[in-house]
Amino acid sequence: MSEKKKIVILGGGYAGVKAGKSLHKIFKNDDSVEITLIDRKTYHTLMTELHEVAGHRTEPDAIRIDLRTIFKGRKVKVVTDSINGVDFEKRELKSDNRTYAYDYLLIACGSDSNSFGIEGIDEHAFTLWSYEDAIKIREHVENMFALAAIEENEEKRKQLLTFAVVGGGFTGVEMVGELGEAKNHLSEKYGIDKKEVTIYNIEATPRILNTLKDEKQITKVENRYKKLGVELLKNAALVKATADGFVLKDGTEIKTKTLIWGAGIKVNNFVGKLGLDAGRAGRVVVNEFMQSLQHENVFLAGDNVHYEDQDGPLPQIVEAAEQSGHTAAENIGALINKTEMHKHKQNYHGFMVSIG
Numbered sequence: 001m002s003e004k005k006k007i008v009i010l011g012g013g014y015a016g017v018k019a020g021k022s023l024h025k026i027f028k029n030d031d032s033v034e035i036t037l038i039d040r041k042t043y044h045t046l047m048t049e050l051h052e053v054a055g056h057r058t059e060p061d062a063i064r065i066d067l068r069t070i071f072k073g074r075k076v077k078v079v080t081d082s083i084n085g086v087d088f089e090k091r092e093l094k095s096d097n098r099t100y101a102y103d104y105l106l107i108a109c110g111s112d113s114n115s116f117g118i119e120g121i122d123e124h125a126f127t128l129w130s131y132e133d134a135i136k137i138r139e140h141v142e143n144m145f146a147l148a149a150i151e152e153n154e155e156k157r158k159q160l161l162t163f164a165v166v167g168g169g170f171t172g173v174e175m176v177g178e179l180g181e182a183k184n185h186l187s188e189k190y191g192i193d194k195k196e197v198t199i200y201n202i203e204a205t206p207r208i209l210n211t212l213k214d215e216k217q218i219t220k221v222e223n224r225y226k227k228l229g230v231e232l233l234k235n236a237a238l239v240k241a242t243a244d245g246f247v248l249k250d251g252t253e254i255k256t257k258t259l260i261w262g263a264g265i266k267v268n269n270f271v272g273k274l275g276l277d278a279g280r281a282g283r284v285v286v287n288e289f290m291q292s293l294q295h296e297n298v299f300l301a302g303d304n305v306h307y308e309d310q311d312g313p314l315p316q317i318v319e320a321a322e323q324s325g326h327t328a329a330e331n332i333g334a335l336i337n338k339t340e341m342h343k344h345k346q347n348y349h350g351f352m353v354s355i356g
């Protein structure tokens with residue numbers, strides 16, 4: 001009997017999970033193929049709800065779904081391990097403890113935060129790109145209210161009650177909306193006058209939510225900010241962060257112990273070091289089949305992909321991750337079954353932003 005063909009999916013995010021489900025459908029009755037999904041976590045994170053956990057609206061457990069539960073009854077074996085190397089010649093993935101052989105590999109490791117080398121960001125700003133990040137912000141924000149409640153020095157109290165979110169994209173806007181809501185119940189809980197709380201959204205360009213073309217929608221968001229008491233600083237590039245606050249390009253200094261960086265993302269750090277063709281923000285360039293340009297048996301999907309067609313570049317959103325995961329899975333299936341590969345088609349239903 002010939003050995004089974006091994007498909008390995010690296011990453012159990014939106015792209016990896018969708019690919020696993022699609023591959024199960026293709027190969028559920030085919031004993032000559034085995035499918036393994038490896039993620040460093042035991043769970044799939046609902047990334048789109050991280051800000052709700054960070055802002056105290058959603059309980060942390062609500063945004064984690066056990067990967068083994070997702071694939072129960074499906075032909076996908078889930079392995080928990082953190083991969084730190086790929087040998088494309090030997091067709092092996094490596095972790096600290098072992099190696100995993102593959103015949104076909106799908107890399108879907110997502111994004112990492114990008115500080116663009118701005119002084120002090122890596123050391124002093126919070127990021128919002130994982131479950132752990134969300135928990136850190138959640139606990140820190142509450143701690144600031146608790147400390148402010150017993151702080152008698154006016155300047156220090158003001159610093160504790162100042163919160164800044166950098167970036168007027170979806171992540172920044174959604175995070176700031178949650179803080180705008182959280183301040184009400186945290187002020188009440190710690191006996192603080194909510195007028196003492198300052199929340200900034202800092203945006204380097206003249207406009208927030210640049211992906212939204214309709215100016216009326218931007219006005220709506222800005223009006224919502226006013227209602228929530230959020231101060232929007234536009235044309236305000238942050239040039240330096242310290243343990244005590246940050247400095248803007250025009251020299252304005254703002255004192256805070258809470259700086260949340262939501263101003264940029266790039267390819268997942270590990271994927272960025274694999275030596276694959278790099279496009280914008282280090283994302284891996286793929287062809288219309290979501291296939292690596294260098295290795296015929298390697299596919300990529302989701303946020304770690306750079307792909308562009310007549311509909312524009314693949315955006316870093318859930319629908320794009322799921323669709324590209326599906327395309328990659330179908331094309332791995334096509335290679336194994338020796339059928340024709342399918343070109344990727346982008347098709348989105350629009351954007352949704354929640355502001356508190």
Ligand SMILES: Cc1cc2nc3c(=O)[nH]c(=O)nc-3n(C[C@H](O)[C@H](O)[C@H](O)COP(=O)(O)OP(=O)(O)OC[C@H]3O[C@@H](n4cnc5c(N)ncnc54)[C@H](O)[C@@H]3O)c2cc1C
Pocket residue numbers: 010011012013014015016038039040041043044045047048049050051081082083084108109110111128129130170171174268270301302303304316317318319321352353
């Ligand atoms: C706060 C926030 C709000 C958002 N809101 C929205 C929204 O409203 N709508 C929307 O469409 N998009 C939103 N997004 C973007 C969306 O979450 C991403 O586009 C999506 O998660 C990308 O899916 P992915 O599968 O490519 O990566 P991810 O979902 O990030 O999954 C990557 C997986 O790879 C695993 N992994 C990474 N490296 C390794 C390794 N070396 N070894 C093992 N496992 C590894 C990780 O543990 C993770 O499970 C938001 C993102 C954030 C952070």
